[in-house]
Amino acid sequence: MAHSQLTADEALSAWLEHLAHERRLAANTLEAYGRIGRTYLAFLQNHRGEPQRLSDLGTVTAAEVRAHLAERRGGDHPLAARSISQTLSAIRAFHAFLDRRCGTPAPQLALVRGARIKASLPRPVSEDQARGLMQEAAADPDAEPWEAARDRAVLTLLYGCGLRISEALALTLADAPLPETLRITGKGGKTRLAPVLPAVRTAVDDYLALQPFPPEPGDALFRARRGGPLTPRHVQAMVQRLRGRLGLPASATPHALRHSFATHLLGAGADLRAIQELLGHASLSTTQKYTAVDAKHLLEAYSAAHPRR
Numbered sequence: 001m002a003h004s005q006l007t008a009d010e011a012l013s014a015w016l017e018h019l020a021h022e023r024r025l026a027a028n029t030l031e032a033y034g035r036i037g038r039t040y041l042a043f044l045q046n047h048r049g050e051p052q053r054l055s056d057l058g059t060v061t062a063a064e065v066r067a068h069l070a071e072r073r074g075g076d077h078p079l080a081a082r083s084i085s086q087t088l089s090a091i092r093a094f095h096a097f098l099d100r101r102c103g104t105p106a107p108q109l110a111l112v113r114g115a116r117i118k119a120s121l122p123r124p125v126s127e128d129q130a131r132g133l134m135q136e137a138a139a140d141p142d143a144e145p146w147e148a149a150r151d152r153a154v155l156t157l158l159y160g161c162g163l164r165i166s167e168a169l170a171l172t173l174a175d176a177p178l179p180e181t182l183r184i185t186g187k188g189g190k191t192r193l194a195p196v197l198p199a200v201r202t203a204v205d206d207y208l209a210l211q212p213f214p215p216e217p218g219d220a221l222f223r224a225r226r227g228g229p230l231t232p233r234h235v236q237a238m239v240q241r242l243r244g245r246l247g248l249p250a251s252a253t254p255h256a257l258r259h260s261f262a263t264h265l266l267g268a269g270a271d272l273r274a275i276q277e278l279l280g281h282a283s284l285s286t287t288q289k290y291t292a293v294d295a296k297h298l299l300e301a302y303s304a305a306h307p308r309r
Contacts, residue, residue: 007053008044008053011098011102011104012037015094015097016030018097018101019033023188025188026187029187029188033094039072044060047067054098054102055104058098059106060106062111062112065108069087069112072087084114088114125251125260129248130155132248133239133246136246145210146210149203150211153206154222156200157200159261160199161194162262163184163194164186165255169222169229170185171220173218173219177208178204181194211223213227235254236253239252
C-alpha cells in the first residue's frame with residue numbers, strides 16, 4: 001500500500017513494528033508507546049470530527065498538540081509532569097518516523113515546548129542499610145527458611161551485581177550455580193557482563209540447597225511459595241515489610257539497592273565508564289547522576305564532621 005493511502009492507525013502500527021523489529025525496544029516500552037499513540041490519534045479524530053489518514057497527520061498544529069497535552073493533565077486520571085514530558089517525546093518520535101519513512105513532516109510540532117522537569121537524583125541506601133535489609137530478610141520470622149534464604153539471595157543479587165528486579169527474576173536454574181560473570185539481558189535487549197561476588201554466589205547456593213521444588217533447568221531460579229516464578233510485586237512487598245521493621249524511609253526500595261551498588265562503587269574509586277558498563281546504561285549522562293549523589297554524601301559527611309562546622 002502506498003504511504004499516501006495509509007490510515008493514521010496503520011501509520012502507528014508501522015511505527016510500532018519499526019520500534020519492535022528494528023529498534024528492538026522492550027515489550028513494556030512498546031506497550032507504553034502504543035498506548036500514547038492510540039490516545040493521541042483518538043484525540044485528533046475527536047477534535048477534527050473524522051478518521052485521520054497519514055496525510056492529515058502532517059497538518060497537525062502546535063495548538064492541537066498543546067490541547068492534547070492539556071487534556072492529559074486533567075480528567076479522572078491526570079498525568080504528572082514527567083509523564084506529560086514522556087508523552088510529548090513519544091509523539092515527537094512518531095512524527096519523526098512519519099517524516100523519515102513516509103515523507104510526511106509535521107513542521108508545527110517544533111513549536112511545542114515541553115514542561116521543564118527537575119532532574120531527580122538516585123536515592124541509594126547506605127552500606128549499613130543495605131546490609132540490614134539482607135540480614136533482616138534472612139531472619140524473617142514470617143517466612144519459611146527457604147523463602148527467607150530466597151529473599152536474602154534476591155537482595156544480595158540486586159546490591160552485589162547492580163541488577164534490576166526484572167533481570168534478577170529472569171535468571172533460570174540453568175544459570176546456577178552462578179558463574180564468576182553473568183551475561184545479563186537488560187533494557188532494549190542490550191546484554192552486559194555482571195561480575196558475581198563470592199557472597200552473591202553463596203547466598204544463591206544457600207537458597208538452592210533449601211528450596212523444595214524439583215530442579216528443571218528451564219525453570220525460574222527464584223520460585224514463589226506455590227512453585228511459580230517469583231514476581232517483582234513480591235520483592236517490592238518484601239522490601240516494604242523489611243524497611244518498616246528497620247525504620248528505613250520509603251525511598252529504600254529494591255531499585256535503591258541498584259543505585260547503592262553504583263554509588264558505593266563510585267565512592268570506592270571505580271571508573272564512571274566501568275560503572276556505566278556494569279549497570280548497562282546506554283548513555284554516560286545517565287550514569288553521571290551518581291557523581292552528584294556521591295558529592296552530596298561527601299558534603300554531608302564534611303558538614304557533620306568538620307571541627308569548624
